[in-house]
Amino acid sequence: MKTRFKRFTALLCALLCLYSIFPCKVSAVSTSATSSVLMDVDSGRVLYAQNENKKMLIASTTKIMTALVALENGELRGTVKVTAEAANTEGSSMYLKAGEKLTLETLLYGLMLSSGNDAAVAVAQGVAGSTDKFVKLMNQKAKELGMNGTSFANPNGLDDEKHYSTARDMAVLACAAMNNEAFARIVSTRSVTVGGRTLTNHNKLLSYVDGCIGLKTGYTKAAGRTLVSCARRNGQRLVAVTLQDGNDWADHAALYDYGFSQYPAHRAMTIGETVGTLAVTGGVSTAIPVVAAESFSWPLAQGEKLEVRFELPESVKAPVTAGTKVGHAVFTLSGKETGRVELLCGGDALSAIQPPSSLLRRMGELLKKC
Template sequence: MLKPLRICACLLAAVLLSGMFPCQAAAVSTSATSAILMDVDSGRVLYEQNADAKMLIASTTKILTALVAIEEGDLSATVKVSREAAYTEGSSMYLKEGETVTLETLLYGLLLCSGNDAAVAVAEGVSGSVDKFVDQMNEKAKALGMNHSSFANPNGLDDEKHYSTARDMAILACAAVENETLVRIASTLQITIGGRTMTNHNKLLSYIDGCIGLKTGYTMAAGRTLVSCVERNGQRLVAVTLQDGNDWADHQALYEYGFAAYPISRAAVLGQPLETAEVLGGAEDTVPLVAAESFAWPLAEGEKLTTEVELDQPLTAPLSAGTRVGEAVFRLNGKEVGRVDLLCGAGVAPRLEPALHQLHLALPE
């Protein structure tokens, strides 16, 4: 048995050590069969669990349906509801055969009510048939780099040819949140449009500050599926959980972990000086180099970006402000993670003395 004095010494050592090493964000885990947490702007994966397993995805499919429809269709266009659409099984916005609805109304029914009927009506309205629309979905998925996904319908009903992975769905979500129209619809809590009042099924909009959507899903075979996005302090993260009976809590935990463990670090700000460079033959010896665009990267505690300037050629006066002269390359642990163009932050005239000397040489004696 430890003596009281030794116990006190151990406790004191623990207290001192805790002061020396700041608390790090606690590790996270989920109840999901497959899950991922990704930073939107960098694409960096902050957490993953079985993220490349091919899974049924249920109604999270409708993120892709909405994205294709918004890009290819006209929100104000009207769609006549077919019998096939009106009698589609599963969740519904309660369309009636023969009624006329705008594409925008259908998209609210798709993303808020998770209407399988809306998905079919959207597909028929945009592409003329479900089959043609599904072809467009698969083309879009391929273009986004969703290399382990296949889509057989616009609503997510179970099909052996309809599947994705948590990683692919995160890639889709990152693309979807760049579409302002999709975000506007997916983040709406409730709306009355086209004579219908619709309420969003996504409880995270109320549970998590900064949540901007995206989509819930469920079938008996797929279980509960959820894709969401949260924005805080200019940083956006997307979370995906597939076959997760505790998805609301898991998404909350993933975001608390992600924002705490991987805060965004801004390495370059549009229009702000990033480095200085030597100028040959100039009235000024150096010129500030400003970033042509902003660059940020999520960093864990102890990580640091390094910046290397790569000039196209040595800088020689005269130089005009705004001229592109090279790039700043950002690396993490020696691996390149991004680069931005560098511009002259000021004009630099030639040095006066050499210029007068050249003029003197050109004059007759």
């Protein structure tokens, strides 16, 4: 009996040792959504996708585009007079009154925190003069972003056969929007008092999910629950999109735990970093340092590795100044290009042959000393 117990103990210890050496891999994530996407903001890499190109109703997540277009075409401190049409818009509301005057910024808080359909119409009319003109701006922006599966018919997301998008398109939109400083500030606000109103953000993920920094909820009977969110951990930002999902809060939490643990961002190059040298011909010095014009990071799964190649000339001819573009660093993953960074001269390379004006100036200086 003692011998069996000893053998069992030894086997258990061996298994525990193996477990510590080879940790279990996190199983693939799944959601209850009809369509969903998890995307890295800075790289645009899709980390998870399910029916991501299916055209669907998107309800109030539409307001992400409304806010972005307003910020790019309007003035935050500009005043908007609320029309009767805006005040009487059906659905969710920030309770605007016809004739009152509010800043665009106040309306955007009402749009993104309270999901005001009335605010959406007021914003559209205040920025573009009419709802129809504003919707054209929305569709132009969608085209600019490459949202090829998207069509907007209104600024608030009320159901319309000509109003739809895809999970992937909404992720692309969210990434672009979160790079707008004013937008990111507004959607990360949990509660605010503006324009005589106290507004509370409908996005529960701000307090439910570690690192959540915004975005937008949505619901109509036809669209079901729609949700776009963004979270940041260890300097990395991810965007999650679920369309027609009855369990969206939990699904977004699971997507973030999966994405941040399985695809952490790896810094491959840092702005100002010296990546090599370049030969100089006809110069006082024979070589000049080459530096990165910007930083580059990419989310990598375990076992993945970025490769880099440098596209540079064999040499540069003096004189050249610091900051001159000389080539690119090209990053690839499994043979596919993931991005490129401009390479610059890291210093001045003076010509070995002084121009006549310089020679005369130096001769003048020597004569003065005599």
